[in-house]
Amino acid sequence: MLPNIQPDLNLIWFIGVGILFTGYAILDGFDLGVGALHLLTKTDEERRLMINSIGPVWDGNEVWLVTGGGALFAAFPVVYAAVFSGFYTAFYLLLFALIFRAIAIEFRSKQPMKWWRNLWDASFSVSSIFSSFLIGIVLANIAWGVPLNAEQEYAGNFWGLFHPYSILVGLLTISLFMMHGAIYVVMKTEGDLQKKISSWINKTIIFFIICYATTTMATLLYLPHMTHYFKAHPWLFGLAFLNMLAIANIPREITHGHEFRAFLSSCAAVVMLMAIFGLGMFPNLVVSNPHAEYSLTLYNAASSQKTLRIMLYVALLGLPLVLAYTVAVYWIFRGKVKLDKSSY
Amino acid sequence: MDVLLLSRIQFAFTIAFHYIYPPLSIGLSVILVALEAMFLATKNPVYQILSKFWTKIFALTFAIGVATGIVMEFEFGTNWAVYSKYVGDVFGSALAAEGIFAFFLESGFLAVLVFGWDKVSKEMHFFAALMVCLGAHFSAVWIVVANSWQQTPAGFHIVGEGMHARAEITDFWAMVFNPSSMDRLSHTLMGCWQAGAFFVLSVGAYYLLKNKHVQFAKISMKVGLALAVVASILQLVTGHQSAVGVSRNQPAKLAAFEGHYETGPAALHLFGWVDEQKENVRWGVGIPGLLSMLVHGNPSEPVTGLNEFEKRDRPPANFVFQTFHGMIAIGIGLILLSLTGLFFWRRGTLFSHRGILKIFVLSVLGPQIANQLGWFSAEVGRQPWVVYQLLRTSEGLTKSLVESQVWFSLILFSVIYVMLFILFLFLLDQNIKQGPAEEEQIEERHYA
Numbered sequence: 001m002l003p004n005i006q007p008d009l010n011l012i013w014f015i016g017v018g019i020l021f022t023g024y025a026i027l028d029g030f031d032l033g034v035g036a037l038h039l040l041t042k043t044d045e046e047r048r049l050m051i052n053s054i055g056p057v058w059d060g061n062e063v064w065l066v067t068g069g070g071a072l073f074a075a076f077p078v079v080y081a082a083v084f085s086g087f088y089t090a091f092y093l094l095l096f097a098l099i100f101r102a103i104a105i106e107f108r109s110k111q112p113m114k115w116w117r118n119l120w121d122a123s124f125s126v127s128s129i130f131s132s133f134l135i136g137i138v139l140a141n142i143a144w145g146v147p148l149n150a151e152q153e154y155a156g157n158f159w160g161l162f163h164p165y166s167i168l169v170g171l172l173t174i175s176l177f178m179m180h181g182a183i184y185v186v187m188k189t190e191g192d193l194q195k196k197i198s199s200w201i202n203k204t205i206i207f208f209i210i211c212y213a214t215t216t217m218a219t220l221l222y223l224p225h226m227t228h229y230f231k232a233h234p235w236l237f238g239l240a241f242l243n244m245l246a247i248a249n250i251p252r253e254i255t256h257g258h259e260f261r262a263f264l265s266s267c268a269a270v271v272m273l274m275a276i277f278g279l280g281m282f283p284n285l286v287v288s289n290p291h292a293e294y295s296l297t298l299y300n301a302a303s304s305q306k307t308l309r310i311m312l313y314v315a316l317l318g319l320p321l322v323l324a325y326t327v328a329v330y331w332i333f334r335g336k337v338k339l340d341k342s343s344y
Numbered sequence: 345m346d347v348l349l350l351s352r353i354q355f356a357f358t359i360a361f362h363y364i365y366p367p368l369s370i371g372l373s374v375i376l377v378a379l380e381a382m383f384l385a386t387k388n389p390v391y392q393i394l395s396k397f398w399t400k401i402f403a404l405t406f407a408i409g410v411a412t413g414i415v416m417e418f419e420f421g422t423n424w425a426v427y428s429k430y431v432g433d434v435f436g437s438a439l440a441a442e443g444i445f446a447f448f449l450e451s452g453f454l455a456v457l458v459f460g461w462d463k464v465s466k467e468m469h470f471f472a473a474l475m476v477c478l479g480a481h482f483s484a485v486w487i488v489v490a491n492s493w494q495q496t497p498a499g500f501h502i503v504g505e506g507m508h509a510r511a512e513i514t515d516f517w518a519m520v521f522n523p524s525s526m527d528r529l530s531h532t533l534m535g536c537w538q539a540g541a542f543f544v545l546s547v548g549a550y551y552l553l554k555n556k557h558v559q560f561a562k563i564s565m566k567v568g569l570a571l572a573v574v575a576s577i578l579q580l581v582t583g584h585q586s587a588v589g590v591s592r593n594q595p596a597k598l599a600a601f602e603g604h605y606e607t608g609p610a611a612l613h614l615f616g617w618v619d620e621q622k623e624n625v626r627w628g629v630g631i632p633g634l635l636s637m638l639v640h641g642n643p644s645e646p647v648t649g650l651n652e653f654e655k656r657d658r659p660p661a662n663f664v665f666q667t668f669h670g671m672i673a674i675g676i677g678l679i680l681l682s683l684t685g686l687f688f689w690r691r692g693t694l695f696s697h698r699g700i701l702k703i704f705v706l707s708v709l710g711p712q713i714a715n716q717l718g719w720f721s722a723e724v725g726r727q728p729w730v731v732y733q734l735l736r737t738s739e740g741l742t743k744s745l746v747e748s749q750v751w752f753s754l755i756l757f758s759v760i761y762v763m764l765f766i767l768f769l770f771l772l773d774q775n776i777k778q779g780p781a782e783e784e785q786i787e788e789r790h791y792a
Contacts, residue, residue, distance in 0.1 A: 056455035059410055063451050067443030069417050074440040077432020077510075084421025084428075085742040091418055092753045096760060102411040103764060106404070110771055151507055153425060155744035303433040304503075304512040310437045318444030325452040332456060332463050342459050 009308035013075040014282070014298040016315060020068035022274040026180075026267050027061035030054070033181015035101060035128020036174060037200070038121060046193050047121055051105055051344050053188040053337045058105065060329065062098070074311055078152050078301035079285045086146055086154035087138055090161055094134040100127040109344045129174055136173030140166035143219075143226060143281060145289020152296065165218055172211040176270065179204040183250065183266045187259040190336045201254055205247065219280075225287065226280035236279060243272035348741050350750040351423040354757065356723075358415050360716055361761050365409035367715050370484060370533070371540015371571075372402045373477035376457075378567050380470040394560050395473075396461065397780035398544070401772065403458045408768055410451070412761075423750070426507070427730055427740030433512045434500050434519060435490040442486035450479030481533065488532050492525035494731050495722070496593045502734070511734070527589045528722075531582040535718065537575035538678060538711035544568035545685075546708035547776055549701040557779045562695055565704075569689060572682040579675055584638065590725075591639040594732060595648040596657065597725035600664040602635055602647075603628070610635035610647035615669060618662035623651070625665075659727045667721035674714040681707055 031054045038050050054061075073080040084091055100123050108120035141161050148154045182204045185197045219226050230236050246268040253262035281287070285301055288294035302308065376398055383391035417439075420428045456464060456472035464472070499518030500511040513519055545568035551561035591598045603618035603625040604610045612635045616628030633643030640647070650658050681703065688694040695701075730737040 056459040059407065060448070060451040060455060062410070062414075063443065063447045066414055066417060066447055067440070070436070070439040070443040073417075073420070073428065073432055074436025077429050077436060080421050080432065081425035081428040081742075084418060085423070085425040085744060088422050088742075088745070088749050089752060091422060092756065095415055095418055096756060098414065099411045099760065099764070102407055103767065106407045107767060107771065110774065151743060152429075153742065153744045155746075303436060306516075307433045307437055307513050310513070310516050311440055314437060314441050314444055318441070318448075322444060322448045322452075325448070329452045329455050332460060340462065342461055 009305055009312065010298045010302050012312060013071070013302070013308055014278075014285070017068060017071050017075060018274065018278045020064055020071055022271055024061070024064035024068055025274055026270050027064055028058070029177045029270055030181045030184035031058045031061055032128045032132045033177035033179070034185055035124050035181070036132065036178045037181055037185070037197070038125040038128070040200070041193070041196070044117065045339070047117075048109060048339055048343065049189055049193055049337055050185065051108065051124070052339060053185055055105075055337070055344050056333045057329065059102070060326070062102075071311070075303055075308060076285055076296070076298070076301045077303060079296050082148060082152055082154055082286060082296060083138075083142065087141070087161065089158040090134055090138060094131055094138075097127040097131040097134065101131065105344060132174045132177045133170040136170035137161055137166045139173070139277065140169035142286045143223060143277070145287040145292075145295075148286065148288040148291065148294040148296070150294065152294070152301070165222060168211065168215050168218060172208075172215045175204065175208040175211045176273065179208045179250075180266045180270060183254075183259070183263050186254065187263050188337045198254060202251060205250060209247070229279050229282050239272050239276055239279075243269055243276070246272065347745045347747050347750055348738055350747065350754060351741060351745065352737065354750060354754045355419060355423065357754070357761075358412065358419060358757055360719075361765070362409065362412040362416060363715065363719060364712065365405045365412065366480075366484070367536040367539035367711065368405045368543060369402055369409055369540075370480045370536035371538065371543065372398060372405065373473070373480045373540070374537060374571060375540055375544055375567055376402060376473045377470075377477045378571075380473045384466060384470050390559060390563065392466075393780050394563060397560070397775075399457055401775055403454065404768070404771060404775070406450075406454060408764060412764075415757075422753075423742055423745060424730075424740045425742035425744075427735065430510045430735050430740065431494070431731060433510060434497075435493055437513070437516065438486045438490040438493075438520070442483055446479050446482035446486060448479075450476055450483065453479065484533055484536065485529060488529045489520055489522075489525045492528050493519055493522050495528070495726055496522050496524040497731060497734060498522035511731070523593050524586070524589050527582065527586045531579070531586045531718075534575045534579040534582050535711060535715045537571055538579065539715060541568045541572035541575055542678070542704075542707045542711050545572060545704045546706070549704035550776070551779065552695055553698065553701050553705065560780045565694065566689070569682065569685050569694075572678070573686055576675075576679045576682045580679065583672075583675065588639050591647065594726065596650065596653050596659060597664070598639070599648060599650045600659045600661040600725050601668045601721065602630075603661050603665045604635070604647055605649045605651050607649040607652060608646050609633050609644050612638065613665075613669065616665070618665045620661050657728065659725050664721050664725045667717040667724070671714045671717040671721060674710050674717070678707070678710050678714070681710075
């Protein structure tokens with residue numbers, strides 16, 4: 001007799017939501033990184049090149065966040081409700097920052113005045129850094145634990161979200177996106193701007209490594225629950241090792257002029273980090289602290305099996321299409337960015 | 345003010361502001377497909393220049409539509425956590441489908457549409473316009489399906505009790521094709537087409553009045569008018585079907601539309617003022633029996649009145665009455681205007697009659713206001729329920745919400761949206777004043 005294989009739909013969607021947010025981190029990650037580095041460039045042409053390097057793709061990248069949020073709502077409505085209401089102020093600030101980034105990109109080059117462009121340049125950069133920081137703050141807090149009650153809600157106190165660990169993860173997120181964004185710009189530009197950004201890559205890597213090492217130590221010391229799964233499955237430690245190899249590979253590829261490979265290494269580093277975070281959290285989606293029994297897991301916070309199954313069909317049908325035209329769009333806009341009449 | 349009222353004000357404000365943009369971009373996407381198709385068919389560069397001009401404006405509305413749209417997705421969770429848990433299982437799948445099928449399609453091909461003029465062939469560019477148009481329409485499909493499920497829930501059962509009760513899906517297709525979704529979808533889409541069509545007409549008429557970009561203005565007006573006539577007349581049909589659906593599925597809402605308290609034959613008012621204390625319509629002028637006629641096909645057939653519902657289950661009748669009648673008045677005005685335009689077009693005086701051109705310049709406001717009023721009457725008419733007869737709006741609120749938090753977000757939204765709106769109008773004005781690329785250049789190229 002054949003074994004009756006029932007796929008664990010909850011597990012599939014735990015991974016599915018993870019994939020969507022990882023897609024967001026890889027794609028909008030470099031947009032936010034480009035924004036973070038934006039004010040370090042000086043001339044108007046350099047800044048236009050920076051913005052136009054992400055010009056055709058940034059809002060498609062943001063769709064990964066929208067879809068990730070939608071999938072979280074659909075697959076784990078209890079998590080969606082608890083996190084979005086609990087992090088009320090933080091999420092609205094993130095929203096406002098993302099709105100400011102969008103309008104800064106859209107409006108900056110529409111007027112020639114210097115004050116106008118400086119204003120939107122600052123807005124673009126500050127909102128990118130602030131968005132990255134807040135994303136880190138939120139991730140740190142769901143791992144650190146929030147005071148959930150029996151109703152699965154959490155009365156959020158905005159300033160309570162900020163403690164040394166969450167600030168550290170906020171900085172880690174900024175540093176990761178800066179490194180990722182710098183490599184992206186090097187891949188998309190040429191000439192002086194490329195040389196300039198190229199010389200920053202090692203600095204961003206060092207900034208990242210400092211943040212990463214400190215965060216890892218803090219996690220091992222203060223968040224032992226994030227290590228359980230790795231203790232039970234020691235071979236998974238290989239992920240952390242691969243992550244380091246990917247990072248170490250970046251300067252090597254840059255020196256050899258293999259910009260695309262350097263970018264792929266950076267993408268791999270983002271994937272490893274997200275995987276480490278996901279495995280550390282497993283099976284929790286939101287850790288409850290101090291009442292660990294109220295933690296939201298992939299089983300107690302999920303939609304019905306029927307909904308998870310329908311969503312799986314939707315995803316299996318839709319994802320190949322999404323990947324096909326994402327690849328198509330990146331292919332059409334491959335190569336070095338050039339300013340023309342339709343540019344920002 | 346309490347948290348509930350503040351949250352409702354915030355939701356109403358953010359959704360109303362958001363809804364300025366999607367109808368414009370959905371309507372404009374149809375115009376863009378038409379213009380690019382004409383370019384492919386005739387190879388006349390005028391159409392391409394015109395597509396480029398409208399693409400810029402499309403991209404502007406789309407960008408603000410996305411930025412303000414993400415807000416809506418967040419707001420379900422932030423202010424309406426209980427509601428989110430209640431409905432998550434049912435229309436989570438609709439929202440996820442919207443993300444996967446609509447948003448990716450739209451944003452991916454938008455890049456080709458806006459930045460790809462020199463990078464892809466003109467056939468591919470037309471295909472991109474078509475896909476953006478399709479994506480824009482898909483997004484309307486899923487969001488209207490989700491909203492319609494709140495009006496007429498179907499394909500679900502209730503699991504759990506009290507705080508932990510939630511709707512779980514039993515039949516996906518029954519949820520998608522719930523009793524009101526298709527009527528409301530067609531009604532919504534026609535409203536979007538009208539918004540795009542009258543916008544294009546308005547800009548075209550403005551150029552003709554200023555005697556600028558004449559050739560472009562004429563083409564824009566012709567394309568816009570064709571769409572306006574079709575959408576405005578179809579709007580009468582879809583509006584009628586929606587009203588019949590409301591009479592069947594949401595009798596309290598229908599009664600509020602007309603301030604109808606006593607069950608019996610019902611009039612259709614031209615205007616009036618509903619006195620909710622005295623439970624009648626003051627200063628009302630209406631045609632007796634016409635509502636009965638329209639929804640049941642018989643002027644003496646009784647229509648359920650508001651008195652059949654407990655006071656706590658009634659929507660605020662006067663608000664619903666006024667918004668509903670405002671929408672209808674504008675809708676009829678738009679039909680008359682588009683037919684008048686057609687008449688002048690056939691007589692050959694559409695482009696020279698300054699009076700009608702001035703009306704067309706202002707007509708852009710018509711669909712915008714009617715769309716807002718229509719949604720206000722649909723959503724307020726569903727009150728006090730957030731999910732009709734299952735979950736009250738007051739029950740859907742986040743339990744842990746604090747007044748100061750909502751004041752904070754509401755004030756910030758007000759400031760940012762006012763700023764955003766001024767910027768939008770400013771850039772729109774710039775784009776319109778700048779106009780399509782210089783005409784002489786194209787004519788030279790065309791004749792060379």
